[in-house]
Amino acid sequence: MFRVKPVLIVLALVLLAYTSADAFHAEILPAEINPGDAFLVKVTGSPGEPLAVSDNGRLYFENCGDSCYIAVGAVDVRTEPGVYEIVVSNGENKKRLELHVRHIEFPVRRLTLPEDKVTLSSENLKRVEKEKARLSLIWGKVSDRLWDGKFIMPLENSISAGFGIKRIMNRKKESIHRGIDIRGKNGEAVKAANTGRVVLAEELFFGGNTVIIDHGQGIYTVYMHLSKFNVTYGEIVSKGDIIGFVGSTGRATGPHLHFGVKVTAVNVNPVSFTRLPF
């Protein structure tokens, strides 16, 4: 009589276990977004850290429990509407996820600002270029994760200028608003949106007194036009800590907080970001 050797049965079971462990589940949350929104890629049942690639490059995964991995992604505000592919792989296994980007008409707003903040002198132009170069060095760095759970709004007031609006300044210069303006009184406390390290706390030409927090995993939050700082460079802050106070320094028409979020160097809508189901 034919008999299967026990060693073969064990081998077959090991192979079966390996194959089923390798079949992971991956999804995009939410699967339909506006240009400039953030999204999550959640992978479960993955035996090791997966790899995900979008049109913008690699996504950075973090462990979220037993064989669970989560990554934050974003699309630029100028992204054309359509379906974009995100490929998640784990060894031999590959999953193609669809990210739907809606068509949105962002509103246009006309603003009047001090002329020297719109048409720059050669000296100011040099300063702005220098600041831009410094900031792009900051966005390029991906540190270890310090953030924990949902991000909060730094100031709980209404929004006076939303993300993505096209601003026409002094009837000549156009710029897309890549953050949100939150109403606030001079001196009102501004909180850290999550735990992170202060990587900038100084006066910039457009941003005025600006704080930038590095939360790790390529996520940064930006707080502009502050009247006063309450943190210094290098400091670790916890979610909800007071980092500064509302003001109107830099290119501002009055006291308010400009709040920005960067995800792997892409400006994302902070409202979409704080709603992500972490």
Ligand SMILES: [Zn+2]
């Ligand atoms: Zn703003």
